[in-house]
Amino acid sequence: GAGVSQTPSNKVTEKGKYVELRCDPISGHTALYWYRQSLGQGPEFLIYFQGTGAADDSGLPNDRFFAVRPEGSVSTLKIQRTERGDSAVYLCASSLFGLQETQYFGPGTRLLVL
Amino acid sequence: AQSVTQLGSHVSVSEGALVLLRCNYSSSVPPYLFWYVQYPNQGLQLLLKYTSAATLVKGINGFEAEFKKSETSFHLTKPSAHMSDAAEYFCAVSDQDTGRRALTFGSGTRLQVQP
Numbered sequence: 001g002a003g004v005s006q007t008p009s010n011k012v013t014e015k016g017k018y019v020e021l022r023c024d025p026i027s028g029h030t031a032l033y034w035y036r037q038s039l040g041q042g043p044e045f046l047i048y049f050q051g052t053g054a055a056d057d058s059g060l061p062n063d064r065f066f067a068v069r070p071e072g073s074v075s076t077l078k079i080q081r082t083e084r085g086d087s088a089v090y091l092c093a094s095s096l097f098g099l100q101e102t103q104y105f106g107p108g109t110r111l112l113v114l
Numbered sequence: 115a116q117s118v119t120q121l122g123s124h125v126s127v128s129e130g131a132l133v134l135l136r137c138n139y140s141s142s143v144p145p146y147l148f149w150y151v152q153y154p155n156q157g158l159q160l161l162l163k164y165t166s167a168a169t170l171v172k173g174i175n176g177f178e179a180e181f182k183k184s185e186t187s188f189h190l191t192k193p194s195a196h197m198s199d200a201a202e203y204f205c206a207v208s209d210q211d212t213g214r215r216a217l218t219f220g221s222g223t224r225l226q227v228q229p
Contacts, residue, residue, distance in 0.1 A: 045217065
């Protein structure tokens, strides 16, 4: 079956611009996660949705970052007033409900802020 | 807070040699533990996971890992390396104690396989 998909695969923007990154989870997965992976590092947690609500947004670095999942399926990560330090690969994952459930990752969106 | 330490950012082995990638976690309550592999320009793929059942966990592609509570370790092994195993490997934990679902990842180990 289809895995987690993310669009765009690459995004180049200028400092100060607004960007949206989209994640389409595996059908039937109620949990959705966003992570950020900087060069040479492991992924770092940003936010977790259970259904439509953000159950844990403790990883968002500041209020320029925001994410929504209005219908409990597709999610959009929004970054306002982008900074060069936001350049990274943004990974989305989805899973069934349950702490031990496997998180399935998408290919990521590579964001470059010039 | 949970932390994961992967000793060795780069490991190089010869084809056919034993692969050993190290992972230690910090929690006093055994967490759920995962190993993921990341091939260039691809997403993370689950190799195996430990969820409080058998301490020796077998995964895909001939990999296995053993949970050792006394050593707070979950090292990944494969008896015989193949060229196709060259990739980046990440150990991750989820916090069974707090129920927090976010995974905490190690910084990764890049495996090189020499012919």
